[in-house]
Amino acid sequence: MTILGWEPRLTTLVTALTGEGHLRSKEWIDAFAATPRHLFTPDVFVTSANGYRRLSGDDPADRDEWLSLVYSDESLVTQDKPHAAGHILPTGEPLRVPTSSSTMPSLMARMLEALDVRDGMKILEIGTGTGYNAALLSHRVGDRNVISADIDPALVHHATKRLTDLGYTPTLIIGDGAAGAPEHGPYDRIITTAAIPEVPSAWIQQLKPGGKILGNLRGDLAGGTLCLLTHDNDGEVIGPILPIGGHFMWLRPDPADPHHPHEHTPTQRRWPSSRTTTPLSPADLPVDDEAFRFLLQLQLHGAQSLYRGRAFDPSTRRERDAVIATAHDGSRAEAFTEPEPEGAYQIVQSGPRRIFDTIEITRHLFNDLGRPGPDKFGVVANDSTQFVWFANDDGWYRWPLPLI
Ligand SMILES: C[S@@+](CC[C@H](N)C(=O)[O-])C[C@H]1O[C@@H](n2cnc3c(N)ncnc32)[C@H](O)[C@@H]1O
Known part of the structure; x- marks a missing residue:
């Protein structure tokens, strides 16, 4: 099916992302301008009184609303699954939780700019999702340098088809991204669009000296913390939490389960108060x-x-x-x-x-401490220890990871 009228919308979006300072370099401006987001988001779910409502580009009744949404600076839910606890909504429908999404373009732009990518770098992406970001990365460094993993086979299947239609054949992997992809490493950059409570040691091992990891360190109270960690040649990654807010869904180990293991409610026990x-x-x-x-x-x-x-x-x-x-x-x-x-x-x-x-x-x-924001903290991680530091990595204040 041919979708009409997307080009000017894409141009408007890229102009806005550039004007607002999210896109700064010619390379990433070109990548965004060359990547039609609607090809990666044929169906999106929007919140409604009854949970989520599907908007489909295939449905003429939805098309205009869908296209506007796809070319707006919004995160788009692209897959959901029934809540594991089996909650039922007042309508009788099962409560569903988002399990994949296309990240807000301004956030993706800021993350990609922060990743400090150069020509020819080999990049591992964790969380293929729609394949949109894998397409941006493929445009920037060439598809043979992009490896992307997702836990959900159906998502990888669809992403492969969409990327191929655009002329890209990066290496897509079905599996738990926490293990990285050692067979294709080592990597210059690892970027994750799913949240982690600590840095998986596989990522540290698969990074080249001087390489960088960009990921969303998350707990349940506070999640919008993106850290940029650089491999310091001693088998350690270290770096700041960035002044960029970004919330992602959990990196979860089980494709059939929409939740991170810690989200399953423990047996309720009555404690004396x-x-x-x-x-x-x-x-x-x-x-x-x-x-x-x-x-x-x-x-x-x-x-x-x-x-x-x-x-x-x-x-x-x-x-x-x-x-x-x-x-x-x-x-x-x-x-x-x-x-x-x-x-x-x-x-x-x-x-x-x-x-x-x-x-x-x-x-x-x-x-x-002067009411510090997350960007006054940083992270250091090696095979045996990980912690968050305040102000500098050998200062007084340190908190062990994981956050949950
Ligand atoms: C925010 S979405 C990714 C968006 C994607 N980068 C894009 O451009 O559309 C997060 C993705 O992480 C995936 N994910 C969750 N746990 C994972 C795991 N353990 N390993 C790999 N991918 C995982 C989800 O299936 C979901 O597709």
């Missing part, structure tokens, strides 16, 4: 501040959620406003935001750890 008080108002906690959430993610291993909500207060036997925090080991804290009659604030905690104590310490540390 304890009550303490704090003089500091929980309402003042910077719950929505990405920088605070990032530091808390480092401080509180396995942190799962931090939000404002309603919690049952055992002392008054009614629901009240609270800041609620949970961790994957079952630890939970509820900090009530209205003061008690004596002026302090009540905290109810349960589970193996007193996680609100860590939250309080982190609140002080966050202020002491």
Whole structure:
């Protein structure tokens, strides 16, 4: 089927990405201008009241909306699967979760610019998805220098066909990208468009000296952290977290399972709770501040959620406003935001750890360090140790990886 009217839309998108400073180099501007995104995203899923709605380029009724979306600076969900817990929506449909997407073009542009690619470099991409980024990479360094892996056979199958139609035959691999692709390495660059809680050691081993890894280090509290790690010749990769926000879906080990293993809810166990008080108002906690959430993610291993909500207060036997925090080991804290009659604030905690104590310490540390954003931190990783550092890699502050 022929799609009409995409060329001016592609030109407009590339002009906008350039004008806004996401695309900076001629090589990447040319790659974006030569790659029709709609060929890689024939069907997309848009959120609707009932979960996701499919928009298809094949359907004349959808076509205009689909084409506008494809050439907008939006991330596009291109595959979804039923939630493993079997949740059912009020409509009776199963809840579905996104399992593949075409990354927002401005984010892809910023990542590719940051990757510092030169002619002839060999590049491993983890997360082939639609094949769109593999096409951009193939344009930039030549398809024989591009290796791309995805856990999902169907995605690799479709991406192969789309890339071939455009005249590219990079090496596409079906498998867990955490293992890299040793048979085609070593690599000058490894780029991942799926999130990792730590750096897979296979990637470090498959990188050339001086080579770089660009990936999204993620926990459940804070995920938008892209780090650029350089191989320092000592079998170690080291580098900063970039001032680029980018959230990706998890690198998951099982193609049939849409979740990362840690997302499967552990057996719910009832823990006795304890009550303490704090003089500091929980309402003042910077719950929505990405920088605070990032530091808390480092401080509180396995942190799962931090939000404002309603919690049952055992002392008054009614629901009240609270800041609620949970961790994957079952630890939970509820900090009530209205003061008690004596002026302090009540905290109810349960589970193996007193996680609100860590939250309080982190609140002080966050202020002491000058409320730093993630780009004030960096990562170092070798075969045996990985950690996040603050300010510099031999300073006082270090937190071990993985984040979950
Ligand atoms: C954001 S999408 C990738 C977008 C892609 N680069 C593009 O241009 O369309 C993330 C992809 O990571 C893949 N993925 C998840 N876990 C993986 C794993 N363990 N190994 C390789 N790919 C994985 C998903 O199947 C999904 O296609």
